[in-house]
Amino acid sequence: MINHISVIAFDADDTLWMNEPYFQEVEARFCGLLEDYLPHHTVSQELFKTEMDNLPLYGYGIKAFMLCMIETVLRVTENTANPEILNKVIQYGQEMLDKPIELLDGVDSVLAALYGKYRLVVATKGDLLDQERKLKKSGLEHYFHHIEIMSDKKERDYQKLLKHLDCRPEEFLMIGNSLKSDVLPVLALGGHAVHVPYHTTWQHEHIDHTIEDPRFYQFITIAEILPHLTT
Ligand SMILES: [Mg+2]
Secondary structure, eight states: OOOSOOEEEEOOBTTTBOOHHHHHHHHHHHHHHTTTTSOHHHHHHHHHHHHHHHHHHHOSSHHHHHHHHHHHHHHHTTTOOOHHHHHHHHHHHHHHTTOOOOBOTTHHHHHHHHBTTBEEEEEEOSOHHHHHHHHHHHTOGGGOSEEEEOSOOSHHHHHHHHHHHTOOGGGEEEEESOIIIIIHHHHHHTOEEEEOOOSOOOGGGOOOSOOOOTTEEEOSSGGGGGGGSOO
């Protein structure tokens, strides 16, 4: 049993709903646009490099991804790209911003089971407008006491969230698909963290060590959390 929890926070992308596959699908099409210039794998590396270089300036989300694709087109083609390629990039991004929300298995029933027993919170990175759109479309908004759209998910960002919620770290449980963003900073603060891996993870979220912590739990599906909590 995980005891003395008052706040349960959920990551959104690839925890509540599908996200990363949309990025991967667009990235594959993006690489196709530039295949006359470079092999797919190299374009993919160039795009990742652009994303990492711009992360401190742009943060996370689809709009940042669009700008990075445009910059990568210009660099790879040495500014000779047909404007049609840039039009396609903008179109791909706009399509992403209009995607339906596909909830992951068990999400709705887990939230329904926990609702009223804990303060439920969303803690997510990404574009403010886009995450608000997804929450609205998801039909899950009514379960949540608070929604925090964070520019990053480092220890100091969680500290701010805990302070805002007036919650001590040992009463805080975070559930998410990223060890780097959803688990490590929360454990470092003395909170509890549940990792529910998604079948695919963005390269930036990878870590290369295992976690040993009595407040760390790993489950295959989100529903496996329920027997460990008072419901
Ligand atoms: Mg996530």
